[in-house]
Every structure is written in structure tokens, then in C-alpha cells.
Amino acid sequence: MGWQPFPIVTLLQLLALTALCALLVAAAITDLRARRIPNRLVGAGAASAVLQQWLLPTGLHPAVGPSFGTPGLSAGLAAGLLMLIAAVVLWRVGLWGAGDAKWLTVLAAHAGPGLVLPHLLCTLMAGGVLALAWKWAGRPNPMPYALAIAGGEVALVAALTMAPPVGGAPPTG
Numbered sequence: 800m801g802w803q804p805f806p807i808v809t810l811l812q813l814l815a816l817t818a819l820c821a822l823l824v825a826a827a828i829t830d831l832r833a834r835r836i837p838n839r840l841v842g843a844g845a846a847s848a849v850l851q852q853w854l855l856p857t858g859l860h861p862a863v864g865p866s867f868g869t870p871g872l873s874a875g876l877a878a879g880l881l882m883l884i885a886a887v888v889l890w891r892v893g894l895w896g897a898g899d900a901k902w903l904t905v906l907a908a909h910a911g912p913g914l915v916l917p918h919l920l921c922t923l924m925a926g927g928v929l930a931l932a933w934k935w936a937g938r939p940n941p942m943p944y945a946l947a948i949a950g951g952e953v954a955l956v957a958a959l960t961m962a963p964p965v966g967g968a969p970p971t972g
Contacts, residue, residue, distance in 0.1 A: 826949065848905055849908075852909075882915050883904040925947040
């Protein structure tokens with residue numbers, strides 16, 4: 800089977816992607832309004848990650864991959880732990896708040912260990928762009944980093960969706 804940019808999506812996969820998008824929007828809105836990501840939202844994201852890992856077929860990420868699947872429960876947990884370590888270190892040096900570290904951990908649990916570093920790098924790049932825009936607009940600190948986290952997630956999904964699958968190549972004609 801050749802490379803297809805838009806695979807067929809099942810209802811469960813569509814629900815998982817919709818839930819992920821809703822969580823990203825909710826985190827961005829609450830962070831913009833209150834400069835925090837509430838634990839109840841982090842808990843909802845964690846529950847979503849567990850359900851996604853349990854119910855969907857295996858694959859790369861809920862929004863991309865050959866089957867629009869997930870890495871599985873143990874891989875999701877491993878990804879969450881890897882991101883938690885990195886996010887806590889960056890929280891301790893003052894890059895973002897504790898809620899942001901927890902939120903990144905939840906998103907990594909959705910994606911799997913193979914995407915922890917790319918997700919972190921996409922988030923940091925989005926954070927740099929947001930910081931420049933925030934400073935240019937003369938906005939007061941602290942900056943709502945959930946916007947950068949959402950931007951990193953969107954950039955990661957877009958990059959993975961546009962890339963040909965490993966071992967395959969896009970059509971040439």
C-alpha cells in the first residue's frame with residue numbers, strides 16, 4: 800500500500816483526537832485567564848491518555864501514524880515518566896510552572912516515548928516564539944506557557960502527519 804496523507808479514521812480515533820484538542824484548548828484558556836493549569840484538567844488529560852492507550856490500536860500518536868493509534872499503556876507510562884523528569888528539571892530552573900510540567904507529562908503519555916524529545920523541542924521552539932510575541936506586545940509576566948505547549952503539540956502532529964511513514968515514500972507524480 801502506498802503513502803496516504805490522510806488515512807481513514809475510526810470513530811474511537813476521532814473521539815481521541817477531539818478529546819486531545821479539547822484538552823489543549825481548555826488548558827490554553829485557563830492558563831490565559833488564571834496563569835495556571837488546574838489539577839482537575841491534568842487529571843482529565845491523564846484519564847484521556849489511559850483510555851486512549853487502552854482502547855486504540857497501537858501506532859505512533861492519536862493524530863498520526865499508520866493506524867492513528869497509540870504506543871500502548873506501558874509505553875505511554877514510560878513516556879510520561881521521561882517527560883516528567885525533563886519537565887521538572889526545566890520547572891526547577893524557572894522555565895515554566897509546575898502545572899506546565901504536569902501538562903507536558905500528560906501529553907507525552909498520549910504520544911509515547913519515541914516522541915518525548917521531539918515534543919519537548921517543538922514546545923520549547925513554540926515557547927520561544929510566544930515569548931518574543933509576548934514581549935513585543937508588552938504583556939506582563941508570567942507568560943501562559945500552555946499556549947506554547949499547545950503550539951508544540953500542533954507542530955509535532957503537523958510534522959508527523961506530513962512526513963512519509965518510515966520505510967515508505969510519498970508518491971512522485
